[in-house]
Amino acid sequence: MIKGLVLDLDGVITDTAEYHYLAWKSLAEKIGIDIDRTFNEQLKGISRIESLELILEHGGKDQSYSEEEKEMLAGKKNDEYKTFIERITPADLCPGMEKLLLDAKEAGLALSVASASKNASTILEQLQVKDQFTGVVDPNSLKNGKPNPEIFYKGAELLGLSPAECIGIEDAEAGIDAINDAGMFSVGVGSKESMKAANYFVENTEELDLKKMIEKAENK
Numbered sequence: 001m002i003k004g005l006v007l008d009l010d011g012v013i014t015d016t017a018e019y020h021y022l023a024w025k026s027l028a029e030k031i032g033i034d035i036d037r038t039f040n041e042q043l044k045g046i047s048r049i050e051s052l053e054l055i056l057e058h059g060g061k062d063q064s065y066s067e068e069e070k071e072m073l074a075g076k077k078n079d080e081y082k083t084f085i086e087r088i089t090p091a092d093l094c095p096g097m098e099k100l101l102l103d104a105k106e107a108g109l110a111l112s113v114a115s116a117s118k119n120a121s122t123i124l125e126q127l128q129v130k131d132q133f134t135g136v137v138d139p140n141s142l143k144n145g146k147p148n149p150e151i152f153y154k155g156a157e158l159l160g161l162s163p164a165e166c167i168g169i170e171d172a173e174a175g176i177d178a179i180n181d182a183g184m185f186s187v188g189v190g191s192k193e194s195m196k197a198a199n200y201f202v203e204n205t206e207e208l209d210l211k212k213m214i215e216k217a218e219n220k
Ligand code: G16
Pocket: 008, 009, 010, 011, 020, 043, 044, 045, 046, 047, 048, 051, 078, 114, 115, 116, 117, 118, 119, 120, 172
């Protein structure tokens, strides 16, 4: 029986991908690397430091910086990113999310967040939905990021549930792999092509219907 939802943040609860992109683009320009929105797709769901490493590799500069310098560059990106997220309001919830959270509450489901973002709690506060979640997985506590299932195991654990009692919702391929490997029913948000590994998928968050997801998960 499904008793909980474990949700990704960026691309599911709110769309911060554009802010990540703008902050990375500005940082990349400063070190002579050009990135575009197509390249940015690869960074979704990937941790801050791994994102920087992909950008450096893309610009042929993966050997140019020490670990300390990389931390400094990632910190610069985060400083700029934080100026963007300061402006987030409840109006920035993804379409349909307010309803989904309400429906989940009515159905008595417990909710947690499994986001790679160290800014997740701040963002949930800005969106004024933080108190609707029983827990937010601390990405600092993880040995491995997505696609490793660890973050979704922890998301279920925070709810006192087994992965089989939860539905995981994700918009990134790495995230869907993580949910599947955790033994949780995976719901993908995105194109059929990118969400082909998901147990069930919808094209946008507005189509995330609680009843339908539970029905699919329980009849798997
Ligand atoms: C999000 C974004 C990623 C970002 C990561 C870390 O993941 O999709 O692009 O790199 O968080 O964010 P921060 O730099 O704020 O720690 P998710 O898991 O919410 O999709």
